Amino acid sequence: MKMSEPQPGFQPETQEELVRFIAENVSSGRRHLHPIGGGTALPTCEAESIPVQLNKLNRVIDFPARDMTITVEAGIRIGELNRILAAENQRLPIDVPQAEQATLGGIIATNWSGSRRFGCGTMRDYVIGISAIDASGQRFSAGGRVVKNVAGYDLCKLLIGSRGTLAIISQVTLKLRPQAETSALVTLTFDSLSQVDAVLNRLLTSATRPMVLDILSTTRPPQLIVGFEGTSREMNWQIETLVEECRPFEPRTTESLVGTAAETLWKRLRDFSIDSKSSVTVKASLPPSRTCKILNLAIESGIAVQAHAGNGIVIGHLSERVSTAEQANSAIKPLSELVRSCDGHLSVLCAPNGWNALNAVADSWAGSLAWTQRLKRQLDPHNLLNPGVMAFGPA
């Protein structure tokens, strides 16, 4: 999440160079490799591992705009990609912080998502074709360039969120969406989180169709933020309707920000994960109905939280005062207990090196761990790619 220092390593300019490099690595020493995109999302790897910088693999291979798909090399920066798409009034609706650094390959490898995931989904809804290079230097592809395709195993899904441990993603085809004409954010504050919970319950059958259902705990009291996209007419109608639907819950404040007026808040939502001096950032996923419960626990533990309440995804920064792994563990403990009790997950996105004890704080594998390890062993038998990065331990 925070920028890591650029390190010397291999920086291919073409996919063929990358293939050659990895193939040679197998025959000469089998050194550990870790792919790096913009260096914004994955924690730094073990010291002896060789960084493979992918940001020069940034070409647009094909952009048939009228088909609403694009094929690009994986090292393309998200900011650059967004500009190319915007010129055709299209977009990849995934909120990415540090977009000028972050690369497409990086956000795929980490399955990055933000506030719009409630209305727009995540990377698994947009990647329709993928090419990657496995640990033996073999380049393989799956999917294709058409929006609907069920031929062969869906290796796009397998590689999304695989954190560079199965293969190095080199090329991607995306399904795109049209740009929204305009967007709006409505912020509401309530006296208690139980009121927020009641409002979220009401919104399940709201006449409106929110794109964003976030809660920020950084304000007192916490803010519920509801986002809309569409035409101005749709926007105005939805804002009015939402305000009306929330009135019985007696919000303390209600504010509507339309179009450019909402930009600052959009940025705050997008950058929450990096906007902290805290040394430990965690992510919890749990049933959406438990969101307010975990928020209460987080606030009690001094953890600043952004919740994507419609999805049950919670990002938390531990208090800046936390300076040891033990302190961090005790701050996280109530959260991980709740998460465990409802078959959710809690993982550490960012922690100082050496605080490995924090990893795998609450993972409900439900029998899938063994299959995960077998799959890793099959595709990377010498454990060369990002060893130790996944929470499942040695393969």
Add this chain to the structure above:
Amino acid sequence: MPNDQGLLGRLRAIVGDAGLLCTPEELLVYECDGYTVEKKVPDVVVFPTSTEQVVAVVRLCNELGVPFIPRGAGTSLAGGTLPIGGGVMITLTRMKRILEVSLRDRYAVVEPGLVNLHLTNHLKETGYHYAPDPSSQGACTIGGNVATNSGGPHTLKYGVTVNHVLGVEAVMPDGSIVQFGGPCEDGPGYDLAGLFVGSEGTLGICTKVWVRLTRNPESYRTLLGVFETVTAATQAISAIIGAGIVPAALEMMDQGIIGALEAAFHFGFPLDAGAVLLIEVDGLEVAVEDEAERIEAICLENGAREVRRARSQKERLLLWKCRKQAFGAIGRLSPSYCTQDGVVPRTKLPEILEFITDCGRRHDLKIVNVFHAGDGNIHPILLFDERDADQVHRVLRASDEILQKCLDLGGSVTGEHGIGVEKISFMDKLFAPEDLAVMKSIREVFNPDNHCSPGKMLPTAGGCGTESRPYQSHPGRRAAM
């Protein structure tokens, strides 16, 4: 094949007398699915009623070295449930309970044999539905949808099955039970639920599914654009998508199918039109009218003779009934048909449709079209009489040419039906040897002996005495798509 009392007796002990079929007459039903060109009866069909029974059957098969294959309602159109090498067919249609519905957490947990439409019917009055809507949704099962990653008309806006599956419980080929994903998003490790969906039964047998529930749209506008020619209609499609409009559904029907539909449903389709587009936009009432007007204008600009609107919910439902039961109407056109499932980039639709027309001419075959135009997912229907071996031959040749053209245009050979056995020979045209090698190595992780759904999807699968007959005299039931 050890189809003896030992196997039967022990299977009977697991599923009971009522859970097993083994006489030739009983087994005939299971010789094929909606793909009727190849047929093979299984040695025995079992109907487990619990995950534990599935485990016991799989373990027994492993012990005796007998292949096994899961099956839902058998509406698959690519031979995905053809029991290559015989063995035990595990039919999951008696595991059809809805185990849990959590509206607050927007998911439902269902057993694999639940009929797709029954879930949405169960959710009536809640304001939610299960979005994937294959045209066979009145018969097909959610487990089968998971295996083939099924689509449907409304997947243009809402996505296919994988976009709505949060997790699966599966009995793996070694007989162990595992859960991939579940009610919570972003689980640890790899997205194995995402890998499992669309694996056509080759990675394990799905016994439980966590599906995402979707809010019902507030309003619809359903339009029927009438065009003089197929080319004009496809240009309109291209213009709609190119204008950045994503309708909920955008379907095309050509003159050949319109005639059959009109005869079957008496909707009032224009029989002299070259093609009609069935276009639906959904969303908020304040928005759908604007969108419908934009689409109407684009259709007219692209040569539509007229654009009609469904004036009532009843009329809208009738239109959709016509579309979804289009395959049922084909009986009026010919004794047999074969449909293909190619995909092209949406802007290449005019080109592929011209090719299909030309292909029909060259092979002296009548081909009609009804398909998911907005996705570029074609379904040319090749009409023939299966009693005429020469016609069968020409149909197979024409099918291959059409699919090859889809590949030449940058597309795929299957958008939603799957590879099954039907399109297995195309896999090495679609993928490089390295791509297939990775897929095969993944299958080896989960299904090392290839006893689970042998001979499917990957061309190197074989090895179990594949029996392939290009033609048989007993057509199986024709599944709708």
